[in-house]
Amino acid sequence: MKLFQRLLVAPAALGLLSPISANATEINLNDITNYSDVDSIEFANSFKLEESTETNLIAGGEGLVDYGDDFSETTTATFSADFAIGSVDGDTSEDAVQGVYGFQIDLNTSFTGDDSFDVSIDAGNGGGGLTELDLNDAGTDDVLAVDGISYTFPLGDSLTVMVGNDVAGSSLYNTACVYGGITDTLDDCGNANSAMDNGQATALSASYDNGDGFTLGFGYEGNGDTSSGLLTKEGSDTFGLQAAYQADQYGASVTYANYNTSSTDTAYWGLNGYWTPEDVGAIPSISVGFEVGNPDDSNTDSRHYFVGFQWDEVGDGTLGAAFGTTEHIDDNATEYIMYEAFYSYPINDSMTVTPVIYLKEESGDDDTGVIVKTSFSF
Numbered sequence: 001m002k003l004f005q006r007l008l009v010a011p012a013a014l015g016l017l018s019p020i021s022a023n024a025t026e027i028n029l030n031d032i033t034n035y036s037d038v039d040s041i042e043f044a045n046s047f048k049l050e051e052s053t054e055t056n057l058i059a060g061g062e063g064l065v066d067y068g069d070d071f072s073e074t075t076t077a078t079f080s081a082d083f084a085i086g087s088v089d090g091d092t093s094e095d096a097v098q099g100v101y102g103f104q105i106d107l108n109t110s111f112t113g114d115d116s117f118d119v120s121i122d123a124g125n126g127g128g129g130l131t132e133l134d135l136n137d138a139g140t141d142d143v144l145a146v147d148g149i150s151y152t153f154p155l156g157d158s159l160t161v162m163v164g165n166d167v168a169g170s171s172l173y174n175t176a177c178v179y180g181g182i183t184d185t186l187d188d189c190g191n192a193n194s195a196m197d198n199g200q201a202t203a204l205s206a207s208y209d210n211g212d213g214f215t216l217g218f219g220y221e222g223n224g225d226t227s228s229g230l231l232t233k234e235g236s237d238t239f240g241l242q243a244a245y246q247a248d249q250y251g252a253s254v255t256y257a258n259y260n261t262s263s264t265d266t267a268y269w270g271l272n273g274y275w276t277p278e279d280v281g282a283i284p285s286i287s288v289g290f291e292v293g294n295p296d297d298s299n300t301d302s303r304h305y306f307v308g309f310q311w312d313e314v315g316d317g318t319l320g321a322a323f324g325t326t327e328h329i330d331d332n333a334t335e336y337i338m339y340e341a342f343y344s345y346p347i348n349d350s351m352t353v354t355p356v357i358y359l360k361e362e363s364g365d366d367d368t369g370v371i372v373k374t375s376f377s378f
Helices: 002-007 029-035 126-132
Strands: 076-089 097-108 115-122 143-155 159-165 202-209 214-222 237-246 250-260 267-274 285-295 300-314 317-325 338-349 349-358 367-377
Touching: 029 349, 097 126, 126 367
Parallel strands: none
Antiparallel strands: 076 097, 076 367, 097 115, 115 143, 143 159, 159 202, 202 214, 214 237, 237 250, 250 267, 267 285, 285 300, 300 317, 317 338, 338 349, 349 367
16 A cells, blocks of 8 residues: 555646646656655645655656645545456457456545545556446556546535536536446446536536535536637537435436537436335335437437446345446437446455446347456555
């Protein structure tokens, strides 16, 4: 664990306000070891980097670390890593056994005690035939890169606002779903489009909570890093709203999004709900989702649905199973379904092993995946 804590010094120096990436193979681990001694993930004012005449901890970078400065006493870091091994047999796969990984550093700082400045730094090689696991690949294999930066703060007692880059405009939504899906196709609970997590550059999200289980959400995403700009006819903008209610054993949410591009507008409506048993046991929790889409340049609507079951105490682990459409299906078009089942078993407080099997219908041969994922958090 101490090795990963020491590795934080390099990516933290990359700069939190710009998407600077550094190849992991270029880090001088010996220098980092000599100049850092981190005994806790929480950095206090008593922690100082030692004075040194050497500044090139990262190849090609000078002056990236000021050894006289302190880390903020409110800055914390969490680390996670996923390793997966498995194979997918289908139309475009050859049943080859593959191994991939994903690594993530989350930096969090509070300036007032009520706000949160968050930066996610990812790396990995989660491509190949195991893409259904949606592991971090940072855009290119084995490269550390900023994968989201945001600032969340309260306005009064009931309103919370988030602004960010490369984060979802629905970050403050409360979608009614308790299914912890494993595959990328089914983990969105059936409202992938109305929840508008498009990876566009600029995002704004807001949530109003009346304190009695009822929340209202607003979201916006736009391509602010292109010449088209925000809120222009040439650009791409997405606006969304959500109303949600959650009680002790059930919840429901209605989500709306409008995708506005230079050529067309498409509206999506998503309806989600869940129910959990009073006593955890043989009866699973049930989550459902249904979404419809309607582009303004076509009379053809599309639909997407999802159903998930989860048993939270099967032995020491969690058992889940779900099915749903693989994507939005146009009316009168062929419907393709995906099925999955998983079991997450905690080895200890920081390590979980999750085998998953899925069947994904395709126009050609169906994809059948058998994968084991091991997750670490520290």
